Each structure stands twice: as C-alpha cells, then as structure tokens.
Amino acid sequence: EAQVTQNPRYLITVTGKKLTVTCSQNMNHEYMSWYRQDPGLGLRQIYYSMNVEVTDKGDVPEGYKVSRKEKRNFPLILESPSPNQTSLYFCASSPGTGLPISNYGYTFGSGTRLTVV
C-alpha cells in the first residue's frame, strides 16, 4: 500500500531533551515536507526537500532540523524542544518528475502529536 509512515504517533517529552520524528514513504517521491498544525493557524510548513541531500526552510523552521540522506526517509529533529513546539506534526510526500509540480498534491502521514512539558 502506498503510504507515508510517521513515528511515533504520540510523544510526550521534557524541555531540552533531543528527539527525532521519523518519516518514510514507499512511493519513490522526490518531494518531502514537514508541517505543523496549531489551532486557528492551519498547517504551516517547517522544512521541505526536493530530493536527496536537497533541503530548504519553510515558513517556521526555527528550532527544527531535517536531513534527507535517502530518498524514502525525511526525519524531523528537535535538538532542544520547548513548550511552544507542542503541536501536531505531519510529514508529506509528492511526486516531482513531470512538470508542472503544481499538478501534484501531497500524500500525508497520520500525524505525530507532540507535547513538550
């Protein structure tokens, strides 16, 4: 089954304790992206990647890191989490070959609900 898999689904952690949220897709998609969702704000992009070793900042990148060493994986790293990073996080992927890319939507993972206390 074509899917984006995020882990964990739920995570409660303490301020300052480094954590990684994993994301993997099995559709051979070039584009991958991380979003956070907060009440009243919709979804906002944190980082995106157009292919292996190519990443760039989205709208709210502060406090986050990403890497894209393999095409299928795109982990989100919080080096020193703070309570304002408590949110619902989504990983998503999209095809990138064949223009225009605006024709393609993103497939989303099931989400990771993170609480930082």
Place this chain on the structure above:
Amino acid sequence: AQKITQTQPGMFVQEKEAVTLDCTYDTSDPSYGLFWYKQPSSGEMIFLIYQGSYDQQNATEGRYSLNFQKARKSANLVISASQLGDSAMYFCAMREGSGGGADGLTFGKGTHLIIQP
C-alpha cells in the same frame, strides 16, 4: 498577505443539504494547483479534490465538486447531499509553480463543518 483565505471558521448544516465551503487565493504565478483536504477528528489529512490553474472545467469527485472562478480567484468546495460522516475540518491549499523554486502547500486556516441529523 494571506495566500489562502477561508472565511468560514465554522458551519452547521442539516444532513442531506448541499454545503459550500469558501476559499479564495492569491498568487501571481500562472501555474498553480488548488487542493481540498478533509481532516476528521482522528486527525489524518485526506485528499478530496484537485483543480489546476489551466483546467477548463470544474473538478468533480463523487459528491465533491470544486467551483473554480479563476478571475475572482476563488475555489469553493461543494459537497452535495451531506452526510453525518462529512463532519470534519476542511482545508483549502495551493501549490504554486513549475518547479525549481520554493515548494510546498500553502494552507488556509480551515472550516469546521458539523452536519446535524
């Protein structure tokens, strides 16, 4: 300025009635795609329907249709014969460009739709 505007934070609709969820967008890119996603209370993001900027006809997918008015920059979602299972958050989103620049979906803040029996 907001790129995607959803002016209805919440809506109550009687079961079996048709529903129109509003979405206006702002872009100077001639190539863009417009997407609607449904987010039920379980949290996952479910793709509903897509409209490309060059499409001549309004998109339809089962009970979902998109009322695309390019000159007015609006892309309203119409749900015919609403069902109780349609109760959810609905997000309008846009992806711009032909590739090579910044990428990702820009989301509106969402409309919380509640279908009443």
